[in-house]
Amino acid sequence: MRDTIADMCSRRRHRLLVGLRSRCRRHPLPVSVLLIASAVLVARPTAAEGGATGLSGDSEVSARVARLYEDAAAATQRYELGRREAEAQRAEALRLEELLTRERAQIAALHEDLGRMARAHYRQGGGMPYAARMLLAGDPEEMIRGHRAARQAEKTIDNAVARSRHAEARLAADEAKARQRWEELDRRTAALATTKRSLEKKLEEARWTLQGQADTSAAAGSCRGAVRLDQPGTVAAHAWVAPVRTYELSAGFGSGGGRWANRHTGQDFAVPIGTPVRAVGAGRVVRVSCGGPFGIEIVVRHPDGYCTQYAHLAAVTVEQGEPVSAGQWIGQSGTTGNSTGPHLHFEVRVTPEPGSGIDPVPWLLRHGVEL
Structure with a gap:
């Protein structure tokens, strides 16, 4: 069965490459675009392979960034x-x-x-x-x-x-x-x-190495799998915390601008690449995904039914379905996806899906977290 699937994938990649070549003859494209597209099609790992291929190197860089941080x-x-x-x-x-x-x-x-x-x-x-x-x-x-x-x-x-x-x-x-x-x-x-x-x-230097790995994963649309890091020695003293320890607030909920189709759907925290991202409260990871406008992202569902999203990450340290506690490191910030610079995009949603967001600042304040 695996051989059959592998053959089907191989034939599909071959057909796509042939299609690209014929399209190139009809509509000439820059050579660099064709090379990048070919590399992604040929080298793109499957979801199963993404958790294993290069994990040790990725883990080493993420751990180095965390230690240096x-x-x-x-x-x-x-x-x-x-x-x-x-x-x-x-x-x-x-x-x-x-x-x-x-x-x-x-x-x-x-x-x-x-x-x-x-x-x-x-x-x-x-x-x-x-x-x-x-x-x-x-x-x-x-x-x-x-x-x-x-x-x-x-x-x-x-x-x-x-x-x-x-x-x-x-x-x-x-x-x-x-x-x-x-x-x-x-x-x-x-x-x-x-x-x-x-x-x-x-x-x-380590941050941009980590970001380079994250860009590769986001471009391929396949996450590398959880990078296990040593958690901070201190346990969160409160049931709810801010998603990052030190930060500057940038774009807020509902703000306008050319970077978003309608309005900004969350609160941005301006932090350097590799900054440890914390779960704001206890819950369970319901989504870990790569690619798209949010780049590498994590969504956590909390016991009260609300969900929190952590987007534009450079690495994740949890798997989908995994329980998390308040203050636990669940990822490292980055600038993947539709991002103009290193920051954490944080959302509070009624459902795990986009479009159900509410203003995170008063929501966190109701939970005792003042930004």
């Missing part, structure tokens, strides 16, 4: 934490600079006082030898008083010199400490920024 998120958190710590260090360094400025002013004042005392001491005969002062003294008491005054002046000068030297030593130590703080700050900030840029570059 988590690593980049962690690196960003470390970078932000480091940036806040750097701001604290910067404030401390600026405080040290203010202390240094005050210390320099104090040292200048000490030097000025020291010079003034030295000049006064000299004018009072402090620079004369002790024997000369004895000879010039009018009486012994005057000599003793002069000697005491001279000793007191010398002691004051010595103390001032000691304070000045101590202040200069403290200033030098504080300047070295401040310089070390600034150097550590610069090194740490540079290291964090380098790590972050490196991860982001690797992630970007």
Whole structure:
């Protein structure tokens, strides 16, 4: 039976290729179009083959994107934490600079006082030898008083010199400490920024590799099968969650534009390729499909009867009929189908079929999820 089906498929592909060639003679087409069409017809896998062919390579790329996504998120958190710590260090360094400025002013004042005392001491005969002062003294008491005054002046000068030297030593130590703080700050900030840029570059490359695989599947209209990824370690704390963790809202429900035949039927979340897409609530997967305007898409039916759709994906991590829980990764975002850039198209429907959508934002809000 399998041989018969294979023969029928082979004959069908042969007839289509012959038809294409004859049409080409009647209506010439660009060579690239014919080559792409021929490649799709010859190499297009069946639905059964799509789950097995190339799965290991696809899984590896999807898993790499997921790991890099988590690593980049962690690196960003470390970078932000480091940036806040750097701001604290910067404030401390600026405080040290203010202390240094005050210390320099104090040292200048000490030097000025020291010079003034030295000049006064000299004018009072402090620079004369002790024997000369004895000879010039009018009486012994005057000599003793002069000697005491001279000793007191010398002691004051010595103390001032000691304070000045101590202040200069403290200033030098504080300047070295401040310089070390600034150097550590610069090194740490540079290291964090380098790590972050490196991860982001690797992630970007892996994302477009994943998107290339997704485009191939969407063009063939045959899904690659579920790519099993390690689920996030934390379980959703609520029964309902947003479909992606971090995002920017773009096109909303009912908005107009040349990209849609009538009105926009869902809410778009602008996210990079490969962003983990979460089931907004518990339910069961009722559709996994590829091709068409939604590209690679997943539809989940929830216990209350409503269905949620996740479209323009780059990969899926669940199979049709599989139960899912709130917050579970069910796919990775992409830009397959009728998409002008990486984002997640999210719909809430009364039925699994298109055309029964309602505004997702108030629906999620009723379930405790504020976007």
